[in-house]
Amino acid sequence: MTSRSADIQRALFACSPLAIVTLDAAGTINAVNAAAIELLGHDQADLIGKRAQIVFADPRAYDQLEATRFNIPSGMPEGRFTARYRTRNSRIFDGETVAARVASEGAYGTGTLLFIRDVTAELALKAKLEASDIQLRAALASANEGAFSLNLVTRLGSTRGFINEFLGIASADATISLERWLEITAEDDRARLAEAFETLRTHPTHPLDIVFQATRADEVMRWLHMRGKVTEFNRDGSPLRVSGVIADTTERHALETKLAARERQLAEAIEFGSSGVWEVNPATLKVAPIGPIRAMLGLTDEEVEIDGALWLESTHEAERGEVARQLRAMAEGTSNVLDVEYRLRDARSGNWIWLRSRGALKPDTEPPTAVGMLFDITELKQLELKLAETERLMREGLEGANDGAWSMDVQSNQLTVSGLISRLLTVEDGATITLDDWFSLLPADGEPVARSRFRDFTDQTRDQTGAGTSQDLGRFRVIGPDSSEVWLRSRGRVVEWTPDGQARRAAGIVSNITEERRLERALAESDRRLREALLAAGEGAWRINLRTRIGEVSAIIAEMLGLPPRDARVTYDDWETRIHPDDLDTAREAFMALRAGERDSIDIVVRYQSEVGGWIRIHNRGRISDRDTHGNPTVATGFIADITERLATQEALADREQQLFQAVTAAALGTWRIDLVDQTINLRGTIVAQLFGDDETRTLPISEWREHIHPDDLVAVDASVAHILTVDDVQADDQYRLRDWAGDFVWHRSTGRIVERDENGRATAASGVLWNIDATRRLESLMAEERARFERIYRATPAMMHTIDNEGFIVEVSDFWLSHLGYKRSEVIGRRSTDFLDPESRERAINVELPKLFQMGKNTHTAYRFLRKSGEPVDVLLSSFLERDKEGNPVRSYATLTDITELKATNAQLERTNRELDRFATVASHDLQEPLRKVAAFSSLVRRRYSDKLDEDGARSLDYLADAAERMQRLINELLSYSKLASQPLNLTDIDMSALVRDIIDQLETPISENNAQITATELPVIQSDRVLLTQILQNLISNAVKYRGKADPVITIKASEDESGRTFIVADNGIGLEMRFAEKIFAPFQRLHTRDQYEGTGIGLAVVRQAVERLGGTIRVDSEPGKGSTFIFDLPRTPPKPRGEAD
Known part of the structure; x- marks a missing residue:
C-alpha cells in the first residue's frame, strides 16, 4: 500500500458518516472513528482496549455473533446483520451492521471492521408503513378500489385489493403484466389505454387518468377508472415505475347516464350510507330503489318505483315486523329516522343477504319523502358468528390446555377472566374482577415484583419500542383454592389505545407451568451433576449440527476458544482454525466422515491452540446422536479432554535434565550442588562464565568458593548454611556479593535446601539456584536515596505541611510545622492530627471534614484552630488531597496549612474601622443637615417676606440657593444610606x-x-x-x-x-x-x-x-x-x- 493510499484510507475512516469500529482477533476494540464516538456516546479512551461487548445491548447476542465470525460466510469478505447496541447513556438502538474481515499488519492477526448505521427510526417507520399498508388494503376493499404498480421497462407490475377480485385472483397481492391488462380491456379502449402508458415514457410528469371498460372474471363488462403517476425513475432520469389506484365506476357511470335526475337525491342521502340508495313515500309506501338493491329485488330497468309490500315480502319474517314498525312510525310522524338491520332474499341467487338500512325523513319536500342508503352487512354478520364460534373454541382450548385468558380495562383496573384464572379465583367464566383480586392470589414475597412488572406493562405508551406487541409478564407463584402452590406464566399485549397514546385495554393468556417448573428443576439438577462430573474430569461437552456446522460447547471448551466460561454457540470453522496445521487433516477427515455418515464415531488426539493454555493436546471422542427420516446424520455429540498435562509429564520424565539445563542457560541462572562429604561445589549455567570467564560448568572445593564471597558477607553465609544443616526441611534464601572474573564484587541471590541424607539422617548434599541481582540492588539503592531526598525536601520546605495515614495518624511533618507550633518531631509522629486542634475544631474535623476528605478526595481552605505546645491558638486554613491505592482505598493524605492568625486580627481591625466610619458618617450627616435646614428655612422665609422687593436676578439667585440646599439634603441622605448598607x-x-x-x-x-x-x-x-x-x-x-x-x-x-x-x-x-x-x-x-x-x-x-x-x-x-x-x-x-x- 502506498503512502498516499494509506492517507486516503485514514481520511475515509475519520470522515465516514458511518460509525466504524475495528476489532483485533481477540474481539478487543483498537480504533473508532468520529461517527462511532458520536453514535455510541463514549469517549475514545472509554472504548479503546475494551472488549466489543461494551457496545452491545445484550452480551449473549455479541457472544453468538463472535462465535459465528459476525455472520461472515466462509470464503466471503463480509457479512451483514442487525444487532441492538447500547450507548453510554443507556439508549438502545438497532444498528444495521456490515462486518468485514481484515488482515492486520504485525502480530495482531486477523481483525474485523464493523460498519454500523442506526436504523431504529427506519425500523419504526417500516412498522408504521406495514400498519398503514394494512389500513390501505382495508380502505381500498371497502371503497371498491385497488392499488397497482407497473414497471415501464419490464411491463410487469403488482395489484392489491379489489382489483384482484376483479381479475379472479384469490391472493391479496398479485403480479400482472401490461399485456394482461390490455387483454381484458374492451377493444374500443385498448389502444387508448396503451397510448396512456406510452405517454408516460415521454412525458413522465403527466398524470395518468383514464376511464375504460374491462371484462371482469365473471365475463361481465365493467367501467374502470385508473389514476396514477410516475413514482420512480432510472439512473438516467427516464421513468421506471408508475403507481396508482383503480376503481370500479360501473354503477356511477350507469347512474350518470340513466339516472341523472337522481343525482340530487343521491347527494342528499350520501351521508347515511355508501351502498344502495332508496327513496320512500311514507304515506303511500311507494319505494324507489337505486343501485345494486334493484338487482337483489329482481327489478327491470322500467320499474322505477315499487310497492313497499313487495319489499316487505322479500324481507325475512324474523325482521319483517321491525321494518314495518319503523316505516309506520315514519308515516305517523312519531319518528323521522329509520335504522334497521334485516335479511333480504336475493332474487338472483335465492340467498338471504343481511342489509342495514339507514335514512331520514325530509319534511321540506312535498309530499314528505324519506331517503337513505343500504349497507350489505352479510360479511359483518358472518364475522360476528365466526367471532362467537372462535371465542367458544378458545374457551374450550384454554380449558383443555389448562390455560386462562384475561382482558383488562386499564383505566378502571378491572379484568374479565376465564379458564384457569376463573378456577383459581373460584368465579364463573367471563366474571369481572379487580386487579387487587388477582394479586391477592400471590404470596407476600412475590406480589411487589408482579405489581411492578404489570405496572410497567400498562404504563407503556403507543410510541414506545415494542408497544402493542406480545410481552412476557413473567413467571410467578400463586396459592390455589386448595392451598397448593401453582406456578404460572403470563403474556399479554395492549390491544387498544386512547387518543393520546395511553393504554386503554389489554389482553393476554395465563398458563399453568407447574409441571414445566418441576421438569426444569430436575433438568437443571441433572445438568449440574453432569457439569460437575465433567469439570472434575477436566472434560468439556460438545454438540454440533452436521448440516449447519454450528455447535454448542460447555464452559471448558468455551474458555479454550477465548469465550466467557459458560455455554456458548460456535462454528466448526472457528474450532478448526485452532487445530495445529500438522493435525488438521486428521481432524477434518474425522468430521467429514461423521457428516457423510461414513462412520458413527470419532476418537482422535490433536494439538489445539487454547486461549487459556496455549497449545495443548486434546482427546476428542464422540458419535452420531441424531439422524433425519432418511437415516442421514444430522447431529453429533461428544466430549473433549485436555491430556496435555499427562503427555507433558511423560515427555518431561524423558528429557528433564536437558530441559533444566536449557532453562538455566536461557535465563542466565546458575544451579549449584554441594557435596557435603567431598566438600566440593558444582556450578552449572551461564553464571559460571560470569564468575570465571569461561565454561558452563565447574566443580571446585568449598574453600576456593569461599574466596569468591565478599569478606563482609561470609558470616551471614556461614550462619545460613548452619541453619539448613540443623533444621529439617527448611530453605535457605541469601543475598551476598561474589567476585566476578574481572575482580568486581557483584550482588547475587542464592536459594536452596538439603536434598540428600545418609541412613543416619546426616545431610550429604544440598542443591539450589544462583542468579545475578546486582541491577536490582542498585535500583533499590537509588530508590532509597531518592526517598531520602524527598523527605529532606519535604521537611525543609518553608511551609506548614503534614501527612497522615488512612487512620488519621501523622506519619510525616515539615520542620516549619514543628518550629511554628513549638513541637519536637518525636512529639508529633504517630499521633493523630486532631490531637493538636482545639475542642471545636477537633469535633468538626472528626465528624465532618475528615469523612468528607475520604469521600471527596480533597479539602480546600478548611478553617481550623491549632494549639501551640504553649497552648497559644493558631488559626489556619488547611488544604489537602488524598492518595488512594489501585483498589481505590485511602492510603495517605497530604496537607498544607496557612497561618491566618494575623489576617483574622487585621480583618477584625478593619471591621472596627468600618464601624467607626459608619458612626462618623452618621454624626457628619447630622452636623451637615442642621445648617442645611437653616439655609432652606431662611431662604423660604426671604421668599415669602421679600419676594416683591427682589429684582429678577435676586429672585433667581434665591431659587438657586433653595434648589442647592434641597439637592445637598438628598445627597447627604443617600450618602448616609450608602454608608449603612455595608454594616x-x-x-x-x-x-x-x-x-x-x-x-x-x-x-x-x-x-x-x-x-x-x-x-x-x-x-x-x-x-x-x-x-x-x-x-x-x-x-x-x-x-x-x-x-x-x-x-x-x-x-x-x-x-x-x-x-x-x-x-x-x-x-x-x-x-x-x-x-x-x-x-x-x-x-x-x-x-x-x-x-x-x-x-x-x-x-x-x-x-x-x-x-x-x-x-x-x-x-x-x-x-x-x-x-x-x-x-x-x-x-x-x-x-x-x-x-x-x-x-x-
Missing part, C-alpha cells in the same frame, strides 16, 4: 419577589404614570434574603429605567432564572442606554454620564445597588448599547451570607 445586619426572611416588585411599582406610581411606563414581571421565585436590601436594588433599577428614557414610552422587563449555584435576576429597559466603556464607572458613587439639566439625580443610586447586591453575597453587571436600552443582571447565591454574629 447593617441582614434580616433574612422568605420573600416573594413577584409581590415585592408589585409593592415597588405602587411606590413609584407617580413617575411610572407620568412617563406612561409599561412594566412586565414574569413569574419570579420566592427566595430567602433581606427585604430592605432587595427593595433598594429593584427600586433604584426600576426608577432609573423610567428616568433615563428615550423618545418611546419606557418598556421594562423583569425576569429570573436559577441553577445549582444560585439565582439570576434581569431588569431590562428600552431607554437611552450607554457605552460599555462606562459599564464599571456608573457603579461608583457620584458618577454621572449626563448633566443635571438633562437628568436629575445625585449619582449614587447604582453605587447603592452594587453595595446591596454585594452585601447579599452577589454580583451585578450591565449590558448596554447607546439608543437600545440597558440590561442589568445581578446574581444572588442560593444560600445567602450568614447574618453578622453567626459567621465563623
Whole structure:
C-alpha cells in the first residue's frame, strides 16, 4: 500500500458518516472513528482496549455473533446483520451492521471492521408503513378500489385489493403484466389505454387518468377508472415505475347516464350510507330503489318505483315486523329516522343477504319523502358468528390446555377472566374482577415484583419500542383454592389505545407451568451433576449440527476458544482454525466422515491452540446422536479432554535434565550442588562464565568458593548454611556479593535446601539456584536515596505541611510545622492530627471534614484552630488531597496549612474601622443637615417676606440657593444610606419577589404614570434574603429605567432564572442606554454620564445597588448599547451570607 493510499484510507475512516469500529482477533476494540464516538456516546479512551461487548445491548447476542465470525460466510469478505447496541447513556438502538474481515499488519492477526448505521427510526417507520399498508388494503376493499404498480421497462407490475377480485385472483397481492391488462380491456379502449402508458415514457410528469371498460372474471363488462403517476425513475432520469389506484365506476357511470335526475337525491342521502340508495313515500309506501338493491329485488330497468309490500315480502319474517314498525312510525310522524338491520332474499341467487338500512325523513319536500342508503352487512354478520364460534373454541382450548385468558380495562383496573384464572379465583367464566383480586392470589414475597412488572406493562405508551406487541409478564407463584402452590406464566399485549397514546385495554393468556417448573428443576439438577462430573474430569461437552456446522460447547471448551466460561454457540470453522496445521487433516477427515455418515464415531488426539493454555493436546471422542427420516446424520455429540498435562509429564520424565539445563542457560541462572562429604561445589549455567570467564560448568572445593564471597558477607553465609544443616526441611534464601572474573564484587541471590541424607539422617548434599541481582540492588539503592531526598525536601520546605495515614495518624511533618507550633518531631509522629486542634475544631474535623476528605478526595481552605505546645491558638486554613491505592482505598493524605492568625486580627481591625466610619458618617450627616435646614428655612422665609422687593436676578439667585440646599439634603441622605448598607445586619426572611416588585411599582406610581411606563414581571421565585436590601436594588433599577428614557414610552422587563449555584435576576429597559466603556464607572458613587439639566439625580443610586447586591453575597453587571436600552443582571447565591454574629 502506498503512502498516499494509506492517507486516503485514514481520511475515509475519520470522515465516514458511518460509525466504524475495528476489532483485533481477540474481539478487543483498537480504533473508532468520529461517527462511532458520536453514535455510541463514549469517549475514545472509554472504548479503546475494551472488549466489543461494551457496545452491545445484550452480551449473549455479541457472544453468538463472535462465535459465528459476525455472520461472515466462509470464503466471503463480509457479512451483514442487525444487532441492538447500547450507548453510554443507556439508549438502545438497532444498528444495521456490515462486518468485514481484515488482515492486520504485525502480530495482531486477523481483525474485523464493523460498519454500523442506526436504523431504529427506519425500523419504526417500516412498522408504521406495514400498519398503514394494512389500513390501505382495508380502505381500498371497502371503497371498491385497488392499488397497482407497473414497471415501464419490464411491463410487469403488482395489484392489491379489489382489483384482484376483479381479475379472479384469490391472493391479496398479485403480479400482472401490461399485456394482461390490455387483454381484458374492451377493444374500443385498448389502444387508448396503451397510448396512456406510452405517454408516460415521454412525458413522465403527466398524470395518468383514464376511464375504460374491462371484462371482469365473471365475463361481465365493467367501467374502470385508473389514476396514477410516475413514482420512480432510472439512473438516467427516464421513468421506471408508475403507481396508482383503480376503481370500479360501473354503477356511477350507469347512474350518470340513466339516472341523472337522481343525482340530487343521491347527494342528499350520501351521508347515511355508501351502498344502495332508496327513496320512500311514507304515506303511500311507494319505494324507489337505486343501485345494486334493484338487482337483489329482481327489478327491470322500467320499474322505477315499487310497492313497499313487495319489499316487505322479500324481507325475512324474523325482521319483517321491525321494518314495518319503523316505516309506520315514519308515516305517523312519531319518528323521522329509520335504522334497521334485516335479511333480504336475493332474487338472483335465492340467498338471504343481511342489509342495514339507514335514512331520514325530509319534511321540506312535498309530499314528505324519506331517503337513505343500504349497507350489505352479510360479511359483518358472518364475522360476528365466526367471532362467537372462535371465542367458544378458545374457551374450550384454554380449558383443555389448562390455560386462562384475561382482558383488562386499564383505566378502571378491572379484568374479565376465564379458564384457569376463573378456577383459581373460584368465579364463573367471563366474571369481572379487580386487579387487587388477582394479586391477592400471590404470596407476600412475590406480589411487589408482579405489581411492578404489570405496572410497567400498562404504563407503556403507543410510541414506545415494542408497544402493542406480545410481552412476557413473567413467571410467578400463586396459592390455589386448595392451598397448593401453582406456578404460572403470563403474556399479554395492549390491544387498544386512547387518543393520546395511553393504554386503554389489554389482553393476554395465563398458563399453568407447574409441571414445566418441576421438569426444569430436575433438568437443571441433572445438568449440574453432569457439569460437575465433567469439570472434575477436566472434560468439556460438545454438540454440533452436521448440516449447519454450528455447535454448542460447555464452559471448558468455551474458555479454550477465548469465550466467557459458560455455554456458548460456535462454528466448526472457528474450532478448526485452532487445530495445529500438522493435525488438521486428521481432524477434518474425522468430521467429514461423521457428516457423510461414513462412520458413527470419532476418537482422535490433536494439538489445539487454547486461549487459556496455549497449545495443548486434546482427546476428542464422540458419535452420531441424531439422524433425519432418511437415516442421514444430522447431529453429533461428544466430549473433549485436555491430556496435555499427562503427555507433558511423560515427555518431561524423558528429557528433564536437558530441559533444566536449557532453562538455566536461557535465563542466565546458575544451579549449584554441594557435596557435603567431598566438600566440593558444582556450578552449572551461564553464571559460571560470569564468575570465571569461561565454561558452563565447574566443580571446585568449598574453600576456593569461599574466596569468591565478599569478606563482609561470609558470616551471614556461614550462619545460613548452619541453619539448613540443623533444621529439617527448611530453605535457605541469601543475598551476598561474589567476585566476578574481572575482580568486581557483584550482588547475587542464592536459594536452596538439603536434598540428600545418609541412613543416619546426616545431610550429604544440598542443591539450589544462583542468579545475578546486582541491577536490582542498585535500583533499590537509588530508590532509597531518592526517598531520602524527598523527605529532606519535604521537611525543609518553608511551609506548614503534614501527612497522615488512612487512620488519621501523622506519619510525616515539615520542620516549619514543628518550629511554628513549638513541637519536637518525636512529639508529633504517630499521633493523630486532631490531637493538636482545639475542642471545636477537633469535633468538626472528626465528624465532618475528615469523612468528607475520604469521600471527596480533597479539602480546600478548611478553617481550623491549632494549639501551640504553649497552648497559644493558631488559626489556619488547611488544604489537602488524598492518595488512594489501585483498589481505590485511602492510603495517605497530604496537607498544607496557612497561618491566618494575623489576617483574622487585621480583618477584625478593619471591621472596627468600618464601624467607626459608619458612626462618623452618621454624626457628619447630622452636623451637615442642621445648617442645611437653616439655609432652606431662611431662604423660604426671604421668599415669602421679600419676594416683591427682589429684582429678577435676586429672585433667581434665591431659587438657586433653595434648589442647592434641597439637592445637598438628598445627597447627604443617600450618602448616609450608602454608608449603612455595608454594616447593617441582614434580616433574612422568605420573600416573594413577584409581590415585592408589585409593592415597588405602587411606590413609584407617580413617575411610572407620568412617563406612561409599561412594566412586565414574569413569574419570579420566592427566595430567602433581606427585604430592605432587595427593595433598594429593584427600586433604584426600576426608577432609573423610567428616568433615563428615550423618545418611546419606557418598556421594562423583569425576569429570573436559577441553577445549582444560585439565582439570576434581569431588569431590562428600552431607554437611552450607554457605552460599555462606562459599564464599571456608573457603579461608583457620584458618577454621572449626563448633566443635571438633562437628568436629575445625585449619582449614587447604582453605587447603592452594587453595595446591596454585594452585601447579599452577589454580583451585578450591565449590558448596554447607546439608543437600545440597558440590561442589568445581578446574581444572588442560593444560600445567602450568614447574618453578622453567626459567621465563623
